[in-house]
Amino acid sequence: MRDRQKEILELLEKSGASLYALLTRLTLRQDVAEELMQELFIKLTNTKGLYKIQNWSAYAHRAAINLAFDWRRKQNRTCLSLDNVHEAASNDCSPLSKLIHAEELQEILEAIGQLNRKSRQALIMRYIQQQPYDDIAEQMGKTAHQVRALCYKAINRLRDTLGSDRKEACDVQNR
Amino acid sequence: MSKIDENEILRRLEQLSQIQPSFEATERAINRARLGFKWGTATASYKSNSPSPIFRFAAAAVLLICAGFLAGRLFAPKPINVEQLRAEIETSLKSSLSASCEQIKDELHQQVRRDLAEFATQTVAASTTVTDQRLAELIQLIEDARMRDRFRVAAALEQIELNRLQDKTQLGNGLQGLVAQTSELLRTERN
Numbered sequence: 419m420r421d422r423q424k425e426i427l428e429l430l431e432k433s434g435a436s437l438y439a440l441l442t443r444l445t446l447r448q449d450v451a452e453e454l455m456q457e458l459f460i461k462l463t464n465t466k467g468l469y470k471i472q473n474w475s476a477y478a479h480r481a482a483i484n485l486a487f488d489w490r491r492k493q494n495r496t497c498l499s500l501d502n503v504h505e506a507a508s509n510d511c512s513p514l515s516k517l518i519h520a521e522e523l524q525e526i527l528e529a530i531g532q533l534n535r536k537s538r539q540a541l542i543m544r545y546i547q548q549q550p551y552d553d554i555a556e557q558m559g560k561t562a563h564q565v566r567a568l569c570y571k572a573i574n575r576l577r578d579t580l581g582s583d584r585k586e587a588c589d590v591q592n593r
Numbered sequence: 594m595s596k597i598d599e600n601e602i603l604r605r606l607e608q609l610s611q612i613q614p615s616f617e618a619t620e621r622a623i624n625r626a627r628l629g630f631k632w633g634t635a636t637a638s639y640k641s642n643s644p645s646p647i648f649r650f651a652a653a654a655v656l657l658i659c660a661g662f663l664a665g666r667l668f669a670p671k672p673i674n675v676e677q678l679r680a681e682i683e684t685s686l687k688s689s690l691s692a693s694c695e696q697i698k699d700e701l702h703q704q705v706r707r708d709l710a711e712f713a714t715q716t717v718a719a720s721t722t723v724t725d726q727r728l729a730e731l732i733q734l735i736e737d738a739r740m741r742d743r744f745r746v747a748a749a750l751e752q753i754e755l756n757r758l759q760d761k762t763q764l765g766n767g768l769q770g771l772v773a774q775t776s777e778l779l780r781t782e783r784n
Contacts, residue, residue, distance in 0.1 A: 426630060434623040442614040451614065452622040456629035463630055519608070526605040545606035573602060580597040 426462055429474045436547075437482050443546055444486035446523060454485045461485075476557035483542055487531050494528075529579040530572075537572040544569050 437458065441451035458481055471477050530538055536558070543554045544565070551562040558565060614622075 430623060430626055430630065434626060435619050438619050438622045439614055443609050443612045446612070448614050448618045452618065452625055455622045455626045459626040459630040460632065522605055523609060526602065526609070545603070546610045548610050573599060576602050577597050577599060580602065
């Protein structure tokens with residue numbers, strides 16, 4: 419038990435920044451990422467069957483991705499008032515481009531949220547976390563080839579989802 | 594189905610990957626997570642150290658039973674002096690019964706009298722009815738006997754009448770025979 423706690427603490431020291439960055443990228447809000455980070459470590463501590471986990475870092479990243487998308491799903495269900503809308507994390511300065519940029523990022527995150535777990539994990543680790551295929555394969559317990567196929571399928575699915583969304587928007591505009 | 598350009602998606606994913614939280618925010622988040630971890634550890638150790646729910650339930654039940662027993666002992670009435678109680682009850686019963694004894698006796702007499710009167714009335718009524726019934730039956734029997742006698746007398750009279758008529762016919766026939774024979778005899782004598 420003590421060893422596991424030590425491992426979790428080591429994980430926090432080693433991958434804390436990376437996990438926080440991942441959560442910020444997926445939620446686009448630093449305050450929410452902070453909360454989810456805390457929740458993640460409480461969950462990790464209280465997880466039953468700790469001895470079964472071999473790769474703590476992979477497990478934590480997977481849990482962080484799930485937490486972030488659970489939060490996004492809850493956000494879709496609850497209506498936010500304008501006062502509660504926080505500024506999205508972005509490096510752009512012009513208000514219009516900032517708005518467009520934030521909208522684009524929200525759109526693609528929504529589309530990622532519609533993917534299945536494996537595809538989502540592979541896509542995020544590859545394209546958002548910028549990890550090499552071999553590392554992802556090791557973390558997911560698959561071959562690099564399988565991960566590549568998952569990413570390919572995920573991108574295709576995103577193309578479909580975002581394309582259909584755009585078509586609907588154009589139809590509404592034409593009317 | 595129209596598809597969005599793959600490069601566009603990759604560009605957006607690239608933008609997402611370039612988002613970096615500030616150093617202060619990262620530090621704050623890590624510290625907060627550390628706190629959360631400590632809290633989670635404390636909770637987990639409390640959970641692991643605390644006895645199982647069954648044991649806690651059993652302990653609570655034992656405590657409850659003990660408390661109930663003690664409360665019962667504490668608030669239980671003191672032992673009763675049976676002799677004194679008996680004497681008190683006797684006195685009280687005597688005083689209350691002596692007053693009402695006469696009244697109860699009178700009521701009992703009246704009740705017995707009423708019951709007897711009612712019983713006598715019912716008996717008389719019942720016996721009258723039975724007597725009437727028996728008399729009616731006797732009358733019927735007598736009437737039947739008389740009717741039977743009349744039938745017998747009538748039958749006897751009829752038989753006598755029949756015998757008389759038969760005798761009369763025989764006598765007539767005998768007389769006619771006698772006349773005929775006498776006439777024959779007289780004619781024979783004349784000749």
